[in-house]
Amino acid sequence: MVRVGGGTQDRALYDPLLPLAINNTFPTATSDQSTTVTISPTFFESFQIFPNTRYIHGFNQGKNGTSALTSLLHQADLACRAIGPNLHLWELGNENDLAPGRYRPMNWTLTAYVGEWREKTAAIVEQLQKSCPDVGTGFVEPSFAWDRYATPGFEPAEAFEIGINGYMNSQSPSTLRGTLMNHSSIVYSISKHVNLSQALSNLDLPFILGESNSISGQGSNGLTNVFGSALWLLDYDLWCASQPIASRGIPPTTRPPYYANIMVAKALGREHKTQPLSIPRKSDTEAVYAVYDNSILARLGYRIAKVERLDAGESDATEGVSVGGVVYDYVLAEGRPVVRNRTEESMELQDV
Template identity: 35%
Template sequence: MAMAMTSGSLLLGLLAQQAAGQLLVPHSPPAGASEPVPKGASSFSIEFSSVVDYFGNTTHPNEYSQNLLFNLKNATGAFPKIRIGGTTQDRAFYNPNQNAAINLTYETPTDDQPIKVTYGPDFFQSYHAIPGLEFSYGLNLAYNGSDQSTQLSSAAAAACKNMGSALSLSELGNEPDFYPGYPSYNRPPNWTMTEYIREWNWKTGVVTKAMEKECPGVNVRFVAPSFIWSNCELRPCKRRYGVDANGCSYMDTDCEERYGLTDLSMQSLLMNHTGVVGSLAVHLDAARDLSYLGLPYTLSEVNGMALQGGAWTWSMGSALWVVDFALWSTTNNIKRINFHQGTGYRYVAWQPVPVDGAEPNTRPPYYGQIMVAHALGNSNSTRLANIPLPSDTESAYAVYHNELLSRLVALNLEAWYANSTTTRPSKEYTFRIPGRYTTANVLRFMGPGADARSNLTFDGVSYDYELGGGKPVVVDEMGKKERVHVKDGMVRIEVPASSGAILVLR
């Protein structure tokens, strides 16, 4: 796959010319470095039908989820943002008379997703179970029955009334480019761009009217258009999307979705920096095309593979993909990446409740999220620069806080498996950095191998459910105390295959 870097990233080649194996990193952000990275850049999307599982309610909050989210907040100074949506938002119907928080109807009990969701007023307790979270809330665009306007108005008013300040954005519809065909069949095959825009404008008007009536003074904002295919037939609408006959723009944030679509080898599908660059190239092009709007470009729902993931997405390799995908995105000014989660899904960062007899558990992608959080750090002015490396199987970044070099990230993406009979290889990286630094704390992401599902640590810490219910538990004292010295303006770090490291400069 050919590299498809942004022009800004090509400029960064100047900062990392390899001289005698040294990677030259400047003291301040170079030309082409990212804009300031917003808090919550690496965040989560939760399947609509899984909300109660992930958060619980005000009487019985899911303390495990709370612990895991607090770990991320402690690293960055802010909670991740939470998008509620996915396929089941377009199968969800509000019933103000329903006593149960949520009822799920499955075609087959083993299916990943229900075919119908009904929810009542108590459903909204979940949004207050963990105080401080902000949500983007998914509303049903797909339903087009005779009472569609009434149903949508009722759902919107209930969300506004019950979520209060926790409601940050609304999202009308999920993957509408799927509506005319498989797997949705919610619209006729000849459903056009014009019809989509007309319907979106009409229904956002319904939502806005309902919310403003229920919550006077509320600022109603929308995420749009939430397509799945970057090259879909609907794509041209984004240059004029959300503008109705009165010239009223409802568009707040532009979103698209990215999925790996085939179960290839872990090395080619997930542990491949060139693959990350290629998969995001179309989004970077679109973000540039839309920059004149002055709106943040986000990835509303992403993960490493379609259909809720496969075997490889439940592995350390998938966690390293999370790190590279998130850092490359933010380096190139994608303002938010929502990694999708759902009860029983394979690619999740954590399973929040018992499923099929198995206890809740922390999955490898959560460790990827922890590494991203510590790479970005707690600063009100974080900027990133990619450090180009010669191989598909490695990746590196410089992180700047308040315009000064703060930390370095190195990922060795070579796939090495836990049952391998060979010695685990490693790569040494030598960074030439400004002379003001004398030491660096080393924060390593380690595990038995690329295919490992357990015994993972970050900075010597485990976040596993069975050890501390998601709270940090030190399991490797020596790993947590690792330091390296800066000598003659150079700092060296060895990174084993299928692992990553952060150098926090001192």
């Protein structure tokens, strides 16, 4: 599934005469995100690139006025025709709880947000029903940055999924050991999603983890491109699974977090009834999980377990990462598996 939007969707405007598919305006030559995004009719041809792919398409809620609404309706018309049956859901706005003081008054409230959201989504739905009567009209909302406005009082009847965005931290003052390789930090970060999903359970809607990642703002060198981030992802994904909720100029490379996904897949296995449980440890820098298949202990046992090691020389390593002795570095075989010293190990965990 591909989400087309995010931070830039609230800066996107439609220009039918633009000779390019998309034009991004950046404030400086080194900026990561554009301040203005202009798209043309040919932009929507990009939805045909990936066959059999589901999409969430984001609309601009940040811009108000007649021209902004006209732009919204043009985009709705073109997007529904391009996406067709591959649509998952629509989305209006991104992290609008951060709007006060940016593009809304400081006293902008949850009530004002819901009223504006409903007014604009109603106009979009009307256009969709005219242009593509066979395409769905469901929305995922509210995609807030955290839970400032996302309270039980938020009840958009038109939403089909709900969720919020949430990163471990921003680029500063994050550290590898204190932020990403810290189990308590991970538990605290995910607890916000867990608590909110429970608070909104009365809506009886699927709760999704939106922009849930390590460091916001496109990550940071020394934090998200080193082996420590793979260890973070391993702990993060398994802890999520144990909870009651469902570059330009850079050569191709296999980044260390890729290995964590392999490790999580191996840990969860293929059984339909798999449940990972976290084993409490005394140290914040340790995380151990027992994985049960059909209520039977299967992997990473409490006393003695056969393990496949996710390994690298140091937590700040950018290459030489392996899972069970298998390396997927791009420079070796363009990302295909290369076996290096594959061995089986056992481990014993002491009582804590």
